[in-house]
Amino acid sequence: MAMNPAERWQAVRSLRRDAPRDRFLQMGLLLFVGLCLGSWLFLDVDLRHPITGKSRFAVKPTFLDDAIPFDLRHRDEAGDWRLVWDTGLFWRWLGRTVAETGLDPFDLLPAEERPRSNALADTLALSVLAIVLAALMSLPLILPAAKNVALLEAFLPADRDVSRLERTLRRLAFAATRGLLVVMRSIPEFIWAFVFLIAFGPVALAGILALAIHNGGILGKLDSECVEDMDLRATRALSALGASKNSVALVGIGPRLMPQFLVYFFYRWETCVRETAILGVLAIRSIGFHIDHAFAQFQYDRAIVFILMNSLIVIGGDLVGTAVRRRIRGGGNLAA
Amino acid sequence: MTGTDREAFRLEGVTKRFGDFVALSDVSLRVDRGEMIGLIGPSGAGKTTLLRILAGMLQPSEGRTLVGGHMVAKLSRLELRAVRRATGFIHQSLDLVPELRVVSNVLAGRLGFGGLWEALRLLTWPRRDDLVEVHRCLERVALTEKMYERSSKLSGGQAQRVAIARVLFQDPTAILADEPVSAVDPARARDLLEILARINAETGKTIVVSLHAIDLARRHCGRLIGMREGRIFFDRKAEEVTDAELDRLYDLGGAVT
Amino acid sequence: MIPSVAIRRTWGPTSTFLLALGLATFLALWQLDFLGGSFSAPGGLSEFRRFFAAALRPTMTSANTGTSILPDLREALGTTVFVAFAAMGLALVVGFVFGCLASESLWERDPVVMETAVGRVAQRALLPTWLVAIRAVMAFLRSIHEIFWALLFTALFGLSLVCGILALAIPYAATLGRIYAEIIDETPRDAARAIRGAGGGRAATFLVGLLPRAAGSILSYSFYRFDCALRSSSILGFVGFTTIGLNIRTAANYDHYQEVWTYLYALFALLVATEVLSGALRRRIAAWR
Numbered sequence: 001m002a003m004n005p006a007e008r009w010q011a012v013r014s015l016r017r018d019a020p021r022d023r024f025l026q027m028g029l030l031l032f033v034g035l036c037l038g039s040w041l042f043l044d045v046d047l048r049h050p051i052t053g054k055s056r057f058a059v060k061p062t063f064l065d066d067a068i069p070f071d072l073r074h075r076d077e078a079g080d081w082r083l084v085w086d087t088g089l090f091w092r093w094l095g096r097t098v099a100e101t102g103l104d105p106f107d108l109l110p111a112e113e114r115p116r117s118n119a120l121a122d123t124l125a126l127s128v129l130a131i132v133l134a135a136l137m138s139l140p141l142i143l144p145a146a147k148n149v150a151l152l153e154a155f156l157p158a159d160r161d162v163s164r165l166e167r168t169l170r171r172l173a174f175a176a177t178r179g180l181l182v183v184m185r186s187i188p189e190f191i192w193a194f195v196f197l198i199a200f201g202p203v204a205l206a207g208i209l210a211l212a213i214h215n216g217g218i219l220g221k222l223d224s225e226c227v228e229d230m231d232l233r234a235t236r237a238l239s240a241l242g243a244s245k246n247s248v249a250l251v252g253i254g255p256r257l258m259p260q261f262l263v264y265f266f267y268r269w270e271t272c273v274r275e276t277a278i279l280g281v282l283a284i285r286s287i288g289f290h291i292d293h294a295f296a297q298f299q300y301d302r303a304i305v306f307i308l309m310n311s312l313i314v315i316g317g318d319l320v321g322t323a324v325r326r327r328i329r330g331g332g333n334l335a336a
Numbered sequence: 337m338t339g340t341d342r343e344a345f346r347l348e349g350v351t352k353r354f355g356d357f358v359a360l361s362d363v364s365l366r367v368d369r370g371e372m373i374g375l376i377g378p379s380g381a382g383k384t385t386l387l388r389i390l391a392g393m394l395q396p397s398e399g400r401t402l403v404g405g406h407m408v409a410k411l412s413r414l415e416l417r418a419v420r421r422a423t424g425f426i427h428q429s430l431d432l433v434p435e436l437r438v439v440s441n442v443l444a445g446r447l448g449f450g451g452l453w454e455a456l457r458l459l460t461w462p463r464r465d466d467l468v469e470v471h472r473c474l475e476r477v478a479l480t481e482k483m484y485e486r487s488s489k490l491s492g493g494q495a496q497r498v499a500i501a502r503v504l505f506q507d508p509t510a511i512l513a514d515e516p517v518s519a520v521d522p523a524r525a526r527d528l529l530e531i532l533a534r535i536n537a538e539t540g541k542t543i544v545v546s547l548h549a550i551d552l553a554r555r556h557c558g559r560l561i562g563m564r565e566g567r568i569f570f571d572r573k574a575e576e577v578t579d580a581e582l583d584r585l586y587d588l589g590g591a592v593t
Numbered sequence: 594m595i596p597s598v599a600i601r602r603t604w605g606p607t608s609t610f611l612l613a614l615g616l617a618t619f620l621a622l623w624q625l626d627f628l629g630g631s632f633s634a635p636g637g638l639s640e641f642r643r644f645f646a647a648a649l650r651p652t653m654t655s656a657n658t659g660t661s662i663l664p665d666l667r668e669a670l671g672t673t674v675f676v677a678f679a680a681m682g683l684a685l686v687v688g689f690v691f692g693c694l695a696s697e698s699l700w701e702r703d704p705v706v707m708e709t710a711v712g713r714v715a716q717r718a719l720l721p722t723w724l725v726a727i728r729a730v731m732a733f734l735r736s737i738h739e740i741f742w743a744l745l746f747t748a749l750f751g752l753s754l755v756c757g758i759l760a761l762a763i764p765y766a767a768t769l770g771r772i773y774a775e776i777i778d779e780t781p782r783d784a785a786r787a788i789r790g791a792g793g794g795r796a797a798t799f800l801v802g803l804l805p806r807a808a809g810s811i812l813s814y815s816f817y818r819f820d821c822a823l824r825s826s827s828i829l830g831f832v833g834f835t836t837i838g839l840n841i842r843t844a845a846n847y848d849h850y851q852e853v854w855t856y857l858y859a860l861f862a863l864l865v866a867t868e869v870l871s872g873a874l875r876r877r878i879a880a881w882r
Contacts, residue, residue: 005465005468008468008471008472009464009467009468011471011480012467012468012470012471012483015480015481015483015484016483016484018484019437019484019485020484020485020486022877022880022881024873024874024877025874025877025878025881028870028874028877029812029874032815032816032819032874033685035678035682036678036679036681036682036685036819037682037685037686038682039675039678039679039682040679040682040683042675043679043754043755043758063748063749066748117624118624121624122624122625124621124624125620125621125622125624125625126621126625128617128618128620128621129618129621129622129625129627132614132617132618182865182868182869183861183865185868186820186824186861186864186865186867186868187824187860187861187864188824188825188827188828188864190828190831190838191827191828191838191841191857191860194831194841194842194845195644195857198640198644198845198850198853199640199641199644199645200641201640204625204627258607262610274736274738275738277738277741278738278740278741278828281740281831281832282831288738288740288741291741291744292744295744295748298748300748303744303745303748307737307741307745310736310737310738310741311733311736311737312736314735314736315732315733315736318732318736391790392705392790393704393705393786393789393790394704394705395704395705408705413703413706416703416705416706417792417793417794418792419792420789420790420791420792421791421792424791425787425790425791427783427787429783431783431784431786431787432784433784433801433802433805433806434784434806435805435806435808435809436801436805440801440805444788444791444793444801444802445791447788447791447792447793447794447797447798447801448791448792448793448794449792450797451794451796451797452794452796452797452800454797455793455796455797455800455801456800458801459800459801459805502791506791
């Protein structure tokens with residue numbers, strides 16, 4: 001009965017060899033982590049200039065000079081820019097720079113220089129319209145993309161007894177909806193915007209549509225997964241009362257999905273605020289337009305101010321979103 | 337016989353409050369080395385709190401806890417860890433890490449002996465001697481074939497035995513078990529208590545086990561402590577406990593005066 | 594009487610939300626001058642038609658040189674994937690450290706250890722301050738979009754690929770850190786407490802009792818972020834890095850719409866394939882748990 005240590009070790013080894021494992025997952029993980037960390041070995045870094053490396057355009061880094069607030073710059077004897085601090089001038093410069101985005105409560109800019117519209121408000125407006133449109137787009141796709149509803153797995157046997165043709169059609173519709181959602185979400189909003197801008201020209205609609213398609217795809221996926229995770233036994237009792245399949249789905253599932261729907265809605269809205277800004281790079285008038293413009297003209301002092309302004313609304317959106325999500329359900333893990 | 341060197345645990349006037357709720361009030365108790373004690377009483381009597389205080393996992397609101405003659409409240413962080421290493425605890429909820437394999441969960445019993453490095457070693461490449469020892473511990477609970485199974489795949493009774501194997505691997509001088517058989521069927525419950533009783537008899541480890549099943553407690557424990565509403569209701573040898581006392585212990589309507 | 598009761602009962606948070614949303618939508622439309630009906634596209638329909646006609650006829654030959662664009666395409670895709678992996682590598686490491694440091698569970702105090710004056714100050718004052726501080730730092734790093742980080746780094750150091758990787762890694766590390774911390778804090782702590790009860794130290798308890806329980810969600814989220822990193826990496830090309838976005842932008846600037854569509858299709862294929870693969874891995878993780 002009693003085994004000696006060597007025998008035990010043999011037993012342990014054979015147990016370890018026969019341990020259940022998921023090779024696909026193991027390999028996938030190993031490959032993923034390996035490539036993430038290993039890619040650094042292949043990075044072509046010139047150790048003398050670790051960051052600049054092989055620059056394709058040899059730019060003299062004038063960043064620090066140009067990052068000095070314009071009104072505080074003075075040339076020294078050598079002809080280089082030097083920062084000369086003056087609190088009053090600094091605030092005046094800051095106020096006027098901010099005012100150029102349309103945020104000018106103190107009328108710092110003369111009327112003819114004042115921009116027509118407030119870039120921060122535009123950014124928020126774009127993000128709101130985008131997320132509303134995204135939610136509207138996702139709504140008709142949620143149930144057809146939820147396996148348990150689309151393929152009738154969650155319904156009573158009587159309801160599942162459909163013709164072979166309907167079953168085939170349902171399978172096709174399910175696959176098509178899933179595919180549509182994958183395409184919608186896997187293409188970045190920026191690329192969508194780029195395509196629409198070529199097609200429509202520089203109008204806000206292009207940006208809204210781009211954000212809406214990408215986020216609609218994500219919302220559709222998250223919400224349909226939520227429906228798939230639902231225990232629909234209680235819901236399907238409704239169909240025993242004679243309700244049709246569609247009304248069961250709408251009445252029984254809609255209200256139960258609502259809290260999670262809102263959580264995802266606000267989560268994606270936060271992302272929308274962040275992404276709206278970069279559409280400015282494509283000449284859609286959000287705060288990012290001012291950032292891109294300042295960079296293009298090497299006005300790094302103004303670029304930094306605009307970036308910080310953008311940070312403020314992104315963080316603001318974050319706080320609002322987090323607070324709302326926490327209210328909806330205690331806590332808000334986004335790792336969906 | 338009554339010397340302090342034979343003493344495993346001592347509580348002196350221990351009261352424990354959670355907010356307004358009094359879980360234990362003025363409990364005094366002495367446990368000698370090598371005893372096997374059954375802790376019985378209705379739900380909410382304070383059994384779990386008592387065990388957690390004995391294990392140095394809770395600090396009493398009033399009174400003193402002594403483990404092996406050391407005052408728990410006076411211990412430094414390192415000394416407290418040493419005291420805890422010498423006390424094994426089997427939780428009601430078992431508290432295995434379900435994502436890890438059985439072997440890792442058993443190895444976790446000795447995490448008190450090392451730091452970060454030991455923990456990394458446990459998760460990646462455990463020592464051969466340790467693995468052999470884990471195998472031996474699992475053999476004592478008749479579960480060697482599940483050594484590399486994932487803990488989430490175990491049944492309630494198997495998880496319970498892994499929790500015991502973990503304590504065996506820890507090799508403490510005392511084992512505290514909180515409702516170890518509440519989640520398993522009667523036959524498994526008897527097996528588990530027999531395992532505990534055998535450990536007590538063969539290795540002389542002190543064992544304090546809280547139980548709902550009174551017949552099991554009477555059969556396997558040398559001494560029974562009845563608890564009710566945070567107080568010790570009786571504390572005597574198992575064979576001296578009368579049925580009338582047990583009825584009163586569990587009688588919810590009866591006045592306890 | 595009865596109707597008013599009925600109305601009060603149906604008026605719930607959902608109605609409030611819909612009302613607020615309607616109001617916000619109206620304000621947004623007003624802000625963007627949509628209410629005046631200015632939907633018309635200045636580009637005109639001819640450009641629209643030309644662009645989408647090209648979608649049906651993607652080309653493999655460059656209109657500029659007459660040679661195949663396949664080598665360009667291959668290199669651009671390779672760079673895109675490389676930047677995504679390298680950025681994720683850095684972001685995973687930094688984000689993991691961020692996540693652990695920003696989680697409350699790591700700093701959870703042993704309730705039995707003697708309360709010293711230093712310990713009390715650390716717990717009551719330093720810990721909340723620390724958590725707020727590190728979360729604020731992460732929120733700030735995250736709030737600047739990778740495109741803007743890229744513009745900043747380009748201005749500072751030039752258009753090296755390392756800048757692109759850093760630009761991507763910084764906001765990603767912050768996002769990963771925030772989510773990792775949330776995951777760790779939502780993990781049940783009972784197993785960790787059991788290990789601590791057996792004398793385990795803080796680091797060992799965290800590593801064995803908590804992290805394995807959180808690992809599934811952490812990995813799953815990391816895969817999802819890799820999909821995002823690949824998307825962001827392709828976009829970095831639009832500000833000058835040598836990922837596929839640069840090819841798309843250049844071809845579009847020359848009005849070579851057929852080439853644009855070739856690059857777009859290749860990018861779509863790459864992104865969809867990655868999405869499907871990472872989805873499969875995430876499902877495996879869920880099943881394995």
